[in-house]
Every structure is written in C-alpha cells, then in structure tokens.
Amino acid sequence: MxxxxxxxxxxxxxxxxxxxxxxxxxxxxxxSQRSKENKRLRVLALAHFQPDKRRDHRQRSLSDKNSSALLETGSLLHSPFDEELILKRKAEEIKPYLNGRSMYLVGMMGSGKTTVGKIMARALGYTFLDCDALIEQAMNGTSVAEIFEHFGESVFREKETEALKKLSLTYHQVVVSTGGGAVIRPVNWKYMHKGISIWLDVPLEALAHRIAAVGTDSRPLLRDYDDDDESRDAYTVALNRLSTIWNARGEAYTNASARVSLENITSKRGYRSVSDLTPAEIAIEAFEQVQSFVEREDGMARPGGL
Incomplete structure (x- = not known):
C-alpha cells in the first residue's frame, strides 16, 4: 500500500x-486541509454575524458544493452544513469552561426548548433529557396532560421539582429541556443554578402562531377556555392565554444565567421575523450567551473582579 x-x-x-x-x-x-478548514470557519463565523436579507427557501437547501462556491466568492448563505460547522466550533470553544456543568433551558411553552436543546447537546457531546418525559416516566407513563387532569397541577409541580433535584444531584454533562412553569418555584432555581440556565425569550405573538398551528391538546394550561373563546380564532385565543401566563411568570425567567432573545437575533441577522430563524441559529446564539455568562462569572471570581 x-x-x-x-x-x-x-x-x-x-x-x-x-x-x-x-x-x-x-x-x-x-x-493543507487544516488551513482550508480554518479559513472556511473564519469566513463562516464572520458571515453568521452579518445581516443577511437575501435568504429564501431555495438558498436554505443549497448543497455543500454550492456552499463552497459561495464561500469562495464571499457571498456565503446559511446552509445546514455551515451551521453545523459554526455550532461545532462554538461548542469546542466553551466546553472547557463548563467544567461538566449541565444546562437547563427555560422558557414559555412552544419556545423551542426541546428542539434547540437537542442541537446543543449534540454539538457539546452531552446527553439530552426532557424534564416532562422524566415526570411521565416517574408516573408510569401518564402524560403531562393526564397528570393535570387526574391529579392536578400541584402534583405535577411536586414531581417536576423532584425531577430537577435528581437531575442536579446525579447527572452531569446533560442539556435539560424544562417545562414552561418550572421557573415559578424558587426551589427549582436552586437546583438549576447548579448548572447554567438559559432562557429562550420568544415574543408572545410568535408563540401564539406556533401553538395555534399545532393545537393545545398537549398543553393543559391552554385547554380550558371561556365561552367567548368559541367565537375567536385560534391565534387570538392562544395569545390571550399566553399573555395571562406571561404576566404570572415573566419576571421569574429573568433569574436565568443567560438570555437568548429571538428578537435580538432576528435584528442582528437582518431577518423580517423570528420565524425566519433556524433552530441551529438559536443554538449558536445560546452558546454565545453562555460564553458571555462564564466570562462574567470568571471575572467576578477573581480578586477585585479583575
């Protein structure tokens, strides 16, 4: 040979x-291949943080070959392959500073915690866990909706706290998707702060559109309705209920270690709507905010904050 x-x-x-x-x-x-890769990643990183007003559905489906051609001309468009490279690089940058700590994604229902969490876990080489799924498992396969219906919200919240306690004490290097209401009990923050908590901040209007499109069968807090709701469209009903929930929880989300604002990402990328964002772009921003958090944390840990 x-x-x-x-x-x-x-x-x-x-x-x-x-x-x-x-x-x-x-x-x-x-x-050299290494120089090619480093050059490509540098251009990708720069392109990611430049406004891109020309992306459309056809551009999203560019092949790797076409993406490489665009890279050479400096007209990089975001393809899934490009996002994976950026995710990998960002994960490699922050992982040494995490010291094995877990991440807890918090946010309103429908904010994408599960989808984004899986992407982050894969990039970091962590395990992904869904808190609601763990609760269902502890309740012998009873769904969250059924727990609310047959046992009440108080029982669900107790089980939620038990799950978070177990996760914080016995698991490391996991990304956890929490339920939308996990933030309302102070004791839950005690457990989540053993790791790094990340708030996915999504505008209520965007959440209402998402929920109206898929229905509320799996979301017990949205299933009860007033007589007036029957004469309203699904979006208006969802928005009204979400607004009520937000008024009760909104301040609690600010306890998170890092905040990922989809409106800020949309503005930075030059998009028209948060619906134009891909889950990978949100995950990349989450890594950016986690990096900022650990840097602040490191600064505060030094004598005199220096």
Whole structure:
C-alpha cells in the first residue's frame, strides 16, 4: 500500500506562508486541509454575524458544493452544513469552561426548548433529557396532560421539582429541556443554578402562531377556555392565554444565567421575523450567551473582579 503521509515545507518567504502548504508523495504542492478548514470557519463565523436579507427557501437547501462556491466568492448563505460547522466550533470553544456543568433551558411553552436543546447537546457531546418525559416516566407513563387532569397541577409541580433535584444531584454533562412553569418555584432555581440556565425569550405573538398551528391538546394550561373563546380564532385565543401566563411568570425567567432573545437575533441577522430563524441559529446564539455568562462569572471570581 502506497504511503499517504505528506511533508510540510519548512522554507520561509516574505510573500508566502509555507505552513499553509503540504507536499504529497508525488512531489506536488497542495493547500493543507487544516488551513482550508480554518479559513472556511473564519469566513463562516464572520458571515453568521452579518445581516443577511437575501435568504429564501431555495438558498436554505443549497448543497455543500454550492456552499463552497459561495464561500469562495464571499457571498456565503446559511446552509445546514455551515451551521453545523459554526455550532461545532462554538461548542469546542466553551466546553472547557463548563467544567461538566449541565444546562437547563427555560422558557414559555412552544419556545423551542426541546428542539434547540437537542442541537446543543449534540454539538457539546452531552446527553439530552426532557424534564416532562422524566415526570411521565416517574408516573408510569401518564402524560403531562393526564397528570393535570387526574391529579392536578400541584402534583405535577411536586414531581417536576423532584425531577430537577435528581437531575442536579446525579447527572452531569446533560442539556435539560424544562417545562414552561418550572421557573415559578424558587426551589427549582436552586437546583438549576447548579448548572447554567438559559432562557429562550420568544415574543408572545410568535408563540401564539406556533401553538395555534399545532393545537393545545398537549398543553393543559391552554385547554380550558371561556365561552367567548368559541367565537375567536385560534391565534387570538392562544395569545390571550399566553399573555395571562406571561404576566404570572415573566419576571421569574429573568433569574436565568443567560438570555437568548429571538428578537435580538432576528435584528442582528437582518431577518423580517423570528420565524425566519433556524433552530441551529438559536443554538449558536445560546452558546454565545453562555460564553458571555462564564466570562462574567470568571471575572467576578477573581480578586477585585479583575
């Protein structure tokens, strides 16, 4: 079998950085793969934080080949492949500073905690766990909606606290999707603060559209309705109920270690609506906010905050 090792030039030149090149066994010169990847990631990172007003459905489905061509011309558009590279790099950057701590995603119902959490867990090499699923398992497979119906919300909240306690004391390197109401009990914050809590802050209007589209059967706090609701459209009904819930919980979400504002990401990317954001883009922003949190945490831990 022919040897496939390559030799790197050691010569110097005022015009060429020979460290970026390799020579194969046949003696021909080629650009090193590592340099290609680093160059690609640098451009991807810069492109991610520049407004992009031209993205459409066709651009989302660009192949890897087309993405590479766009990269060479400087007209990078966001494809899933590109987002995966950025996610991987961001995860590699922050993971050493996490010290194995778990992450707890909090936010209103429908904010995407499960979807975003799975993406973050995969990028970090963590395990993903859904708090509601753990509660259902502890209740012998009884669904959350059935727990509310047959046992009441108070029983569900007790089981939720038990699950968070177990997660914080016995699990490490996990990303946890919590229920929308996990934030209302102070003791739950005690457990979540053993890790890093991340608030997915989504506008109520966007949440109402999402929930109206899929229905409220799996969301017990939205299933009860007034007689007036029958004459209203699903979006208006969902928005009214979400507003009531937000008034009771909104302040509690600010206890989170990091806040991921979908409105801020939308503005930064130059999109028209938060619905244009991909889950991967939200996960990337979550890593950015976690990085800011650990940097602040590190600064406060030093003498004099220096």
């Amino acid at each position: 022919e040897a496939t090792t390559v030799h790197r030039f050691q010569y110097s030149s005022p015009w060429i950085d020979w460290r970026n090149f390799e020579v194969n066994p046949r003696g021909s010169l080629r650009y």
